[in-house]
Amino acid sequence: MSRIAFIGLGNMGGPMAANLVKAGHTLSVFDLVPAALDAAKAAGATAADSALETLEGAEVVISMLPASQHVEGLYLGQDGILEKIPAGALVIDCSTIAPATARKVAEAASARGLSMLDAPVSGGTAGAQAGTLTFIVGGEAATLEHAREVLQAMGKNIFHVGANGAGQVAKLCNNMALGVIMAVTGEAIALGVAHGLDPKVLSQMMAVSTGRSWATEVCNPWPGVLDNAPASRGYSGGFGNDLMLKDLGLAVEAAMRVGATIPLGELARNLYAMNKQAGRGGLDFSSVVQLMSDKAS
Ligand code: NAD
Numbered sequence: 001m002s003r004i005a006f007i008g009l010g011n012m013g014g015p016m017a018a019n020l021v022k023a024g025h026t027l028s029v030f031d032l033v034p035a036a037l038d039a040a041k042a043a044g045a046t047a048a049d050s051a052l053e054t055l056e057g058a059e060v061v062i063s064m065l066p067a068s069q070h071v072e073g074l075y076l077g078q079d080g081i082l083e084k085i086p087a088g089a090l091v092i093d094c095s096t097i098a099p100a101t102a103r104k105v106a107e108a109a110s111a112r113g114l115s116m117l118d119a120p121v122s123g124g125t126a127g128a129q130a131g132t133l134t135f136i137v138g139g140e141a142a143t144l145e146h147a148r149e150v151l152q153a154m155g156k157n158i159f160h161v162g163a164n165g166a167g168q169v170a171k172l173c174n175n176m177a178l179g180v181i182m183a184v185t186g187e188a189i190a191l192g193v194a195h196g197l198d199p200k201v202l203s204q205m206m207a208v209s210t211g212r213s214w215a216t217e218v219c220n221p222w223p224g225v226l227d228n229a230p231a232s233r234g235y236s237g238g239f240g241n242d243l244m245l246k247d248l249g250l251a252v253e254a255a256m257r258v259g260a261t262i263p264l265g266e267l268a269r270n271l272y273a274m275n276k277q278a279g280r281g282g283l284d285f286s287s288v289v290q291l292m293s294d295k296a297s
Helices: 013-022 034-042 068-076 099-111 124-130 141-152 166-194 199-207 241-258 263-280 285-291
Strands: 003-007 026-030 060-063 090-093 115-118 133-138 155-162
Touching: 003 013, 013 026, 013 034, 013 124, 026 034, 060 068, 060 141, 068 099, 090 099, 090 141, 099 115, 099 166, 115 141, 115 166, 124 133, 133 141, 133 166, 141 155, 155 166, 166 199, 166 241, 166 263, 166 285, 241 263, 241 285, 263 285
Parallel strands: 003 026, 003 060, 060 090, 090 115, 133 155
Antiparallel strands: 115 133
């Protein structure tokens, strides 16, 4: 069992930290939001007053922050913690960020003699709670072996996809597909509803037909179709529209770097930007369906 510093206890980090405690690890945690710290304390972690304070005796450091600038700030910023991480500790960033930022932080870690992985996740808040996340890992194979026991306490699938930064590239590919699929699923259900169909029956049919996906079966965008989906609780919790918008922006950047064509990814980025402009940036990304129908509320 390890002493783990865990920084970033939001929709994903909170339940991931709780699963590490359940697996018997000792956690020192930090978040800027006091309520997130209180929840982690209730789950059995020790709340620290700063990211720096979590590092005392840490054998593993895990971060789960919103975006590139937060990760770069945490490790390399003015009060960056990288310089203070104990020698020999393993560093794992689970946030979804730009591949170039992941490589930059990993290179700085390596210059200090620390091993680092980018290990973004898929599986949503339900996967984080159930401990069934998929980890998409970039970094050295030997470092992943060192991290495996810790990752297994939070997830059930681990994919090693290449060197540092590769985990982020693979994650962006997955989320670009997800962003497009969610938008078109909402569009399809809205079309059916406009023709008088019952959205639940339509979704049940699609979920066992060729239009099936995570968006029809797990996170259906239409309110009332699935009791546990964000759509059925006012689009709260889940995966924020602004986070999807960030990921699609990163996918566009990644495409430009290699001259790839991603027409649907670029269209989807604009849809989530429009959804943000309509005031739904903080809601679950499945609220994009409200661009197609005012009945989806
Ligand atoms: P979130 O906004 O719910 O949580 C982020 C947390 O980080 C917040 O509690 C915030 O207070 C904290 N934070 C920000 N800066 C900090 C700092 N400097 N020090 C300490 N804490 C800080 O986001 P989330 O939904 O948990 O997502 C986290 C990451 O995981 C994102 O990169 C996201 O793209 C990715 N992700 C999210 C989901 C999902 O379904 N929500 C799924 C897969 C991946």
